[in-house]
Amino acid sequence: MPGPHTHADGPRRGGGPWALGESDGRRPGGSPALRLWIPVILSALVQLAGVAALLRFGHHPPGVAALTVALALAGPAALIGARRFPGPIVVITAVLAVATMAFGALGGPIPLAFAFALAGAVVRGARVWAWASLAGAWLVVLVLSLTLEQLAWPPPRVIGTALGLVIAIGFGEMLAARRQRMAAFRAAAARRRQTAAEEERMRIARELHDVLAHSLSQINVQAGVGLHLADTQPGKAVEALASIKQASKTALDDVRAVLGVLREDGEAPRAPQPDAARIADLVAATDVPGAEVVLDDGLEGELPSPVGAAAYRIVQEGLTNVARHGADVTRVEVRLSPEPGGIRVEVADDGRAASVVPGRGLTGMRERVEQLGGAFELVPGEGLTVRAHLPTTASTGEERP
Incomplete structure (x- = not known):
């Protein structure tokens, strides 16, 4: 039997803590394309707007400005592959976020693409990737902040960014738990449907067995009587044939009654x-x-x-x-x-x-x-x-x- 992270035809990418792809092909709610492109577009708009606001303060060399814009676009662009490779994408966006903090103008904009990648990785089963990327990113930022003056962020910004990223992972955990509950509900509903179908098949099989076994045994008995008395007592043989006719008619009526539940129009003849x-x-x-x-x-x-x-x-x-x-x-x-x-x-x-x-x-x-x-x-x-x-x-x- 396939495990929780496998299809019948092989492993399902995205399952488990080191996922490389979607953990569940049946995603509840909304269009898959919409869920993919909303984070990409939203993070691109927010990060570009943040870059534009930062570049208005002070004079920045053209190279720094161009690098800040490129890094602000690279993160959202990487999110395009988040559905297929949630684990590696969260690492890429973490690297881009740290690079923006280290080399972008005034530390760069809010790393919204990184937040989306963290939440998406948790939802898609790459929980270890998400937490490891967040911890690694902040460790690198901490080390660089001791050596590079441009990483000396104000405490409110440091606290706010860290809190925002943790909230993103928490939101992903909530969505992952909801997905697991829905998957469990679908599995339970499928088991109930299968059980009901099996019980109905068994009920019909028992009914048919009882009807056919009784009727055919009576037909067999009467046929034997008819053959035995055909030459010596033709009248008794005729009675046996009449009994066979009645038994077969009763059997047909009972079979129609049992099988009538399988007809969609519900108009099958029914015996009492x-x-x-x-x-x-x-x-x-x-x-x-x-x-x-x-x-x-x-x-x-x-x-x-x-x-x-x-x-x-x-x-x-x-x-x-x-x-x-x-x-x-x-x-x-x-x-x-x-x-x-x-x-x-x-x-x-x-x-x-x-x-x-x-x-x-x-x-x-x-x-x-x-x-x-x-x-x-x-x-x-x-x-x-x-x-x-x-x-x-x-x-x-x-x-x-």
Whole structure:
């Protein structure tokens, strides 16, 4: 996984304390070109105006005047490369600022380009470059001030310039912290979107598995019955074909209902959504070869929709497992009963007990139950009992009457 200062295709220039380029390609707010040229133009105007004001006081040799103007323009010109190379540019502007102080007329104008470079370096991740350049520049100024008389600035100017440059770095730190917060917010939002998308894909996959596994198992059972009785009992074979037709129609309706959420126009045909009230129809339509399927429904009143849907899918998948994997089954019982704070759903058969290897169906049932804050268990006995405890209050925020 790329680190905080890398792209998927390699290192990102500008990341980290020794940055050579932008630390974040997605810069919040404003146009990148505007953010680049405003410091250049503003510092050029301010420094040239300062030079013009300084040259009006006293007589300065043409060479000194020309050098002061050139240094005043060189700093802003260097800022053009600050976006790509914030670290080296802050060093260059520091050298130009010190040179202006040492050799410019009356110590030169306010080093605004240096201030912009300091703030920009911090924002772009070159924090070490910024602080090292500021410390180095003032160390050189201190040494030169002891040897060159023209660097004997008045204390107010020394203090004011130092304070201004420190404020520039502080402003850069504030912008860098804001950028980090926005990057963290974008990353968190992206993770939430990805998580939501993954959860939706898993939900659709579980729904499709439950629908198709149950319907296809019933079609397979009825097709086997039809083939077995086609010659001896044509009437029973016709009934099997009718059951196949009904099972396939129900499966198609359920699949359209599940996949309807993927259609942008929202006009996909929808079957009634699964809930506890449809469990009786589900049990009546389920055929387990050689077995009687019965329902013991002790529930009263309405269930919260997530709980009702989970109960329906658990019963559906439980019956599918019995039909596909049950051995010597003669009776299947579906039991729905209330319990404190929720309901209990059980699908039990009396077949031959065997080792159970959880597949997608059992895993999907467990996930449904755990998402609602319930408990899921497999209880081996004479056969196998699938049991789920579904809360109706804590996880759903609703209470069954």
